[in-house]
Amino acid sequence: MRSLHHRVDLLRVCAHHVRIHILEELCSGVKCVSDFEEFLQISQPNISQHLNLLRRHGVIDYYNDGRLRCYFLKDPIVPDLLAVLKKDYIEELPAPACCPVTKKGKYPGNRKH
Amino acid sequence: MRSLHHRVDLLRVCAHHVRIHILEELCSGVKCVSDFEEFLQISQPNISQHLNLLRRHGVIDYYNDGRLRCYFLKDPIVPDLLAVLKKDYIEELPAPACCPVTKKGKYPGNRKH
DNA sequence: TAAAAATATTATTATATTTGAATATATTTG
DNA sequence: CAAATATATTCAAATATAATAATATTTTTA
Numbered sequence: 001m002r003s004l005h006h007r008v009d010l011l012r013v014c015a016h017h018v019r020i021h022i023l024e025e026l027c028s029g030v031k032c033v034s035d036f037e038e039f040l041q042i043s044q045p046n047i048s049q050h051l052n053l054l055r056r057h058g059v060i061d062y063y064n065d066g067r068l069r070c071y072f073l074k075d076p077i078v079p080d081l082l083a084v085l086k087k088d089y090i091e092e093l094p095a096p097a098c099c100p101v102t103k104k105g106k107y108p109g110n111r112k113h
Numbered sequence: 114m115r116s117l118h119h120r121v122d123l124l125r126v127c128a129h130h131v132r133i134h135i136l137e138e139l140c141s142g143v144k145c146v147s148d149f150e151e152f153l154q155i156s157q158p159n160i161s162q163h164l165n166l167l168r169r170h171g172v173i174d175y176y177n178d179g180r181l182r183c184y185f186l187k188d189p190i191v192p193d194l195l196a197v198l199k200k201d202y203i204e205e206l207p208a209p210a211c212c213p214v215t216k217k218g219k220y221p222g223n224r225k226h
Numbered sequence: 227t228a229a230a231a232a233t234a235t236t237a238t239t240a241t242a243t244t245t246g247a248a249t250a251t252a253t254t255t256g
Numbered sequence: 257c258a259a260a261t262a263t264a265t266t267c268a269a270a271t272a273t274a275a276t277a278a279t280a281t282t283t284t285t286a
Contacts, residue, residue: 007198008130015124016274017117030209033233046275048234063208067232067283072209076202084197085120089189095176096143096185129244146263159245161264180253180262 013057014081018042018050022071026060027079032068126170127194131155131163135184139173140192145181 002010014020018040025031025039036047051071054060061074073079115123127133131153138144138152149160164184167173174187186192 001199001201004130004133008128008133010198011124011128011133012273015121015128017121018274020117020121020124034231043276044233045235045277049274052234061208064283069233070209073206076204076206077197077200078206080197080200081194084190084193085123086114087190087193088114091189093186093189093191095174096183125243147261156246157263158247158265162244165264177253182263 009057010059010075010077010081013054013059014078016050018046019054020082022047022050022054023059023073023078024082026071026073027082030070030072032065032070034068122170123172123188123190123194126167126172127191129163131159132167133195135160135163135167136172136186136191137195139184139186140195143183143185145178145183147181 014023021040022036025036033044033047033051036051037044040047051060051062055062055071059073059075059078060071062069062071064070127136134153135149138149146157146160146164149164150157153160164173164175168175168184172186172188172191173184175182175184177183
């Protein structure tokens with residue numbers, strides 16, 4: 001299992017709208033930097049910075065093809081992570097049954113109060 | 114489905130070692146602030162700040178029980194998200210077959226170069 | 227080989243996040 | 257009701273992250 005540090009690190013790296021967008025596009029295959037320019041409304045250097053960050057953290061990798069740099073997903077968690085984020089949930093988790101949110105309840109632990 | 118904004122927001126809120134730890138503990142049930150003090154090596158005000166952040170973003174909620182404040186999970190995505198993060202993967206995703214990482218390959222899109 | 231194309235790097239500035247310290251509030255108990 | 261307990265709030269300082277602007281590097285092509 002990933003260490004806590006590694007798990008947090010992965011979340012931090014993914015927690016940005018540009019990088020999530022990049023990862024979602026990469027789920028459908030290899031893309032080069034200028035492909036990203038087509039749908040990200042940010043500067044090319046900024047795209048490079050985000051790609052570099054993702055790569056440094058082991059989330060993506062690339063190969064060079066002439067003057068194109070082609071990026072692809074490397075960490076297999078990415079599709080699963082994105083799938084969870086897109087999953088629909090009907091309801092909130094129920095408040096603990098013994099102690100409804102609206103009234104005072106008894107704390108379920110072993111303290112006196 | 115959650116909006117991109119909402120998905121990023123959730124990741125940002127979870128992407129901190131203290132908050133991940135809090136959420137993992139909450140997966141096993143209700144906890145009050147002083148319970149968190151037992152395993153988080155940070156000050157009580159700092160714990161409150163993290164709890165407040167999680168609550169403001171709809172991830173957790175609480176009920177009061179006397180002078181105890183009992184927190185619980187609210188957003189049903191949390192257990193699924195944490196489960197994915199803990200999942201073990203044997204291998205990295207393969208580099209695109211047509212263009213191995215170590216040699217130059219052909220870009221699979223429809224550009225000239 | 228010079229120009230064009232694709233991408234990266236660096237430094238700077240702007241902004242957001244995190245922590246720490248001090249203090250405040252609410253509830254219970256003696 | 258005063259003290260103790262449990263927790264929250266606020267503000268400031270420290271730190272991290274992000275965007276911008278300017279420029280550099282690499283590869284291809286004319």
